[in-house]
Amino acid sequence: MPEENDVEGAQDYGKKARSAGRPKQSSRPKPPERDEDAVSEDVISKSKRLVRTEEGRWWRSIGRLGPYQSLALLAVPVCLVEPLKLLALAVAGDGHWLTGTAMIIAAYAVSLLVIERLFVIVRPQLLTLRWFAKLWTWFAGLRRKTIRPFGGV
Template sequence: METQIGLMGKNGGPFASARKACRHVYDALARDWDPISPLALLLVPTGLVEPLKLVAVAVAGDGHWITGTVMIGAAYAASLLLVDRLFVMVKPKLLTLPWFARLWRWFVAVRSKAVELFRRA
């Protein structure tokens, strides 16, 4: 009898092959990209998802709170599942931009200090 390892199983879950295929396609394309192309690639879904959150708040404020709540949930899910995964993929290429590397180091330092303050409390 086979035992399952964690929630994702032994093979990394039902979408493991799709994730590997997407990663392989991205790696093949990104080898020849300049650092600005991944930034543009990241801005497209971000530019679609973030305004959707504002629209969802307006819909909820107009009295359609169930529809607004579902829209907010969907927007956050899209942000988490799409934009976050895409950022993880393009971050090494973005860190070759000097201004982005400085901004990222500053963000990580501020985040570390904030986490440290909350852990002390």
């Protein structure tokens, strides 16, 4: 059974043998190593800031449009998405129900994610139009009356 001193001596010999061929390291301190998670979080936060800045620029410029320009801007995606929903229904009715269902889901996603967000931004400009303000007031009242029996607002 080897004694502890023999094991320690063997470990020291191994360290000396491994370091024999290496050049001596300088006495300069190493820069602190950054954790990979910290680096990736830093990159992610910078990219989010850039996206927010670019996105904010777009939304602010859209918010500065006049009422009729806002109406035209809102009409373009609506005129593209709404017929797509009808086309998707026809495709599903023709027997391609997976494709039709995927088209309907995509159209509703665009409607919800793009058009709704765009409407929230341009609504103040649209409400400056008298006819739109009356129409919106009527629609909001109808929606409120419809939802009230179900425990809504």
